[in-house]
Amino acid sequence: MSERARYATLMTAAQLAALQQSAPNTLVIVDCSFDLANPAAGRDAYHASHIPGAFYLHLDNELSGPKTGTNGRHPLPDADALVARLQALGVNDDTQVVAYDRQGGMYAARLWWLLRWVGHADVAVLDGGLQAWEAAHYPVNKIVPDEPQLNATPGKLTRKPSLAALVNADIVQKYLGHTDKPVIDARAPDRYRGENETLDPVGGHIPGARNRFFRDNLQADGTFKSAEQLRADFAAVLAGAKPADTMLQCGSGVTACHNALAMEIAGLTGAALYAGSWSEWCSDPARPVATGPNP
Structure with missing residues (x-):
């Protein structure tokens, strides 16, 4: 190498x-x-x-x-x-x-x-x-x-042990209400509150989820904030919870990766992605839904 x-x-x-x-x-x-x-x-x-x-x-x-x-x-x-x-x-x-x-x-x-x-x-x-x-x-x-x-000269990338943690809906539901295992929602605040939902059939958020809009990771010029600023921002959202006990979600598992990257930049490693996110969560009417601002 x-x-x-x-x-x-x-x-x-x-x-x-x-x-x-x-x-x-x-x-x-x-x-x-x-x-x-x-x-x-x-x-x-x-x-x-x-x-x-x-x-x-x-x-x-x-x-x-x-x-x-x-x-x-x-x-x-x-x-x-x-x-x-x-x-x-x-x-x-x-x-x-x-x-x-x-x-x-x-x-x-x-x-x-x-x-x-x-x-x-x-x-x-x-x-x-x-x-x-x-x-x-x-x-x-x-x-x-x-x-x-x-x-006829493809690369030789091999699949290796994962460097990214992953959780499913059952795990998210298991820890609902556990403040030491928070869910962080990367969607815009209005969608998080259940307003102006145009992408998914149900508005709202996972009960207890905390809102961290992914665009708040960026400066005005579109580059990421400094590691120090991101660390301070996410520390406020985590409220004492460990990064490795955190579950990240958004609408469909895409912008949650932006929060994962921001946390990695900040040195807050180990957060898990809930890949199905809100679009999967709300597809089952038996799963609870919350609306309104951050708890």
């Missing part, structure tokens, strides 16, 4: 540009741009302009698995299928993967979490996304690179 720097949370535009020059053969860049209201928009944006050499992975089709009606809007993909898809992009065990989007990292963080889930540590989100790249005057183009799979 090379002696290059390794990135496991964030990477700046300057760091990515330097890595493109110094170690291009150990780098895979993935554009994860998406729009929940228009699932074609992200791929269209990618084809219009992207970081040179970047591939595109689609949230619905490649970063999620089949929906059953009771497993949420973005269930996790099959882990082995995900590894195979990443191999097709040329990802090896020593590859530095960099994920970015145009939406403050809300979709790039999903790929970051998924790679950790299959045991790959060298994955980072481009801090500030494509906007930061362009603001630094680095080039973009429209060229869609050939996938290594097409040249």
Whole structure:
């Protein structure tokens, strides 16, 4: 393995540009741009302009698995299928993967979490996304690179022990009311309160869940807040609970990964993702629902 720097949370535009020059053969860049209201928009944006050499992975089709009606809007993909898809992009065990989007990292963080889930540590989100790249005057183009799979030289990424914790609805329900095992909801405050719900059939939140809107992890320019600020912010939400006893959720298990990344940046490690999140939780009318502000 090379002696290059390794990135496991964030990477700046300057760091990515330097890595493109110094170690291009150990780098895979993935554009994860998406729009929940228009699932074609992200791929269209990618084809219009992207970081040179970047591939595109689609949230619905490649970063999620089949929906059953009771497993949420973005269930996790099959882990082995995900590894195979990443191999097709040329990802090896020593590859530095960099994920970015145009939406403050809300979709790039999903790929970051998924790679950790299959045991790959060298994955980072481009801090500030494509906007930061362009603001630094680095080039973009429209060229869609050939996938290594097409040249019969796929990567050799292997599935390894997971670096990301995961819980299901039964575990969440088991610990309802346990303040030492909190649930943190990454949705916007109005959706958390049960107002203005347009994505799921039921408004509200998991009883006892605490609201930490994922966009509160970002500064005005779209880059992440400092580790110190994030640590202070999440300490207030945790209210004494241990990070490793925390369960993260959102609408469908996507923006909860943004909170997972923010906690990792802050050094608050070990929080588990409830991947089904609200869209799975509310699919069963027997599960309790709460509305209103933070408890």
